[in-house]
Amino acid sequence: MTLRFNTRAIHAGQEPDPITGAVIPPIYQTSTFAQDGIGQLRSGYEYSRSANPSRTALQENLAALEGGTHGFSFASGLAAEDTLVRALLRPGDRLLVSSDAYGGTHRLFGQVHTEWGLEVVPTDFADVDALRDSLAQSPAAMIWVETPTNPLMSVVDIAAVATVAREHGAFLVVDNTFASPYLQQPLSLGADAVVHSTTKYIGGHSDVVGGAIVLDDDEAAQKIAYLQNAAGAVSGPFDAWLTLRGIKTLGVRMDRHSSNAAQIAEYLVSHPAVERVYYPGLPDHPGHEIAAKQMKSFGGMLSVALRGGAAAALKLAESTELFTLAESLGGVESLIGYPTEMTHAALKGTPMEVPDNIIRISVGIEDVEDLQEDLGKALAN
Structure with a gap:
């Protein structure tokens, strides 16, 4: 079988x-x-x-x-x-x-x-x-x-x-x-x-x-x-x-991570404080068609560039309540991070350094409405 x-x-x-x-x-x-x-x-x-x-x-x-x-x-x-x-x-x-x-x-x-x-x-x-x-x-x-x-x-x-x-x-x-x-x-x-x-x-x-x-x-x-x-x-x-x-619950969790992330990405795309959303599930993502071909769905990770530059990115990363400021990703709980000073700090000053207006979001499996409200409140601060 x-x-x-x-x-x-x-x-x-x-x-x-x-x-x-x-x-x-x-x-x-x-x-x-x-x-x-x-x-x-x-x-x-x-x-x-x-x-x-x-x-x-x-x-x-x-x-x-x-x-x-x-x-x-x-x-x-x-x-x-x-x-x-x-x-x-x-x-x-x-x-x-x-x-x-x-x-x-x-x-x-x-x-x-x-x-x-x-x-x-x-x-x-x-x-x-x-x-x-x-x-x-x-x-x-x-x-x-x-x-x-x-x-x-x-x-x-x-x-x-x-x-x-x-x-x-x-x-x-x-x-x-x-x-x-x-x-x-x-x-x-x-x-x-x-x-x-x-x-x-x-x-x-x-x-x-x-x-x-x-x-x-x-x-x-x-x-x-x-x-x-x-x-x-x-x-x-x-x-x-x-x-x-x-x-044992990987498949069930990934379905929820993906659906939550897709909804969060769509919400952030239209937010006035956001310059760009990096998420393969968005139709205008340059790798969208390839991702659709080789992936079952688009996953729970996304990154966001803020119009207000580094200051806005730092403020958002430190203002959320449900999204915990922490390194790592992929857990059932939602996490938020500032790559240039956290996960990718080793690349500062190199051609591979991450732009300083970007935050990385690991979307968890909480109720997506609560996650969206948390981000909206933090972006409004």
Whole structure:
């Protein structure tokens, strides 16, 4: 039987406990496992950095949700990114990354991995022909796409970039954090690997930090598995269990996040204090048609440019009541942030810096009328 998404979210990797029949698999909160003899492991477990049943369940579930063969869970999204890059690239390799990507990703690649000898090139992937010409002149080992991007909500045509990547032998990674596997399936569109900050929509309750890699390539998976154990940035048993708990409602939550965000975006577009709304669900968004083609709906993230500049953006971010001023995103509660001083502060003074009149909004699953009233009141102050 081919199971649909919400069924997989609830059941993949989560068989009832064979000893007690517990419907929810237990938390294997242990660092080590008894062995029946030297080299005689029970079910393959010896030490929780190498493998733990709670993490195994999460990894199987993540792979099932993204339609991949291999899933890996990490202590954070950046730990997943770091492991993937160091497992597959070597000093001297060239990596192309979305110009408008998460600030932490740019910090990791531009300030950590360049010290390791990588050449990191911020790239606008909207122009596929320009990408093809660039790769013909200077080959790249890896292409790192974020779509929609954080925080300007740019949309990249995954299938088109995948075609170019294959033509030039580049390994294509898609950061699917903003969309979640419920809304977008990059592997089915030609990506070689998918990464997530599972802290965000996958966990969904702002109570656990984690990251993930999902892919089909057996050889690449072996390299990632080796480094996952050798470097040890793994998710703990309780973190894995919390993430699995969040996954069970992922589809239901994403439907509500998307519908709420669409209504908030429409409200803000017509507000006199707003210069521009960045949301792929709006018909005039430059990536709207591509997003409609490769996403189930348009997600719960949007950004807003204020006509009053930085002062207006700061005032709005600090004036809301229901929208909590905080970093992160993707939880059931609505959050608001000022990227230039918060999530993307590392990019200040660079060509990738976020304009200082922009706020980023993670629209939660509260009653949308209450959220709209909160924003309206804050904008009127």
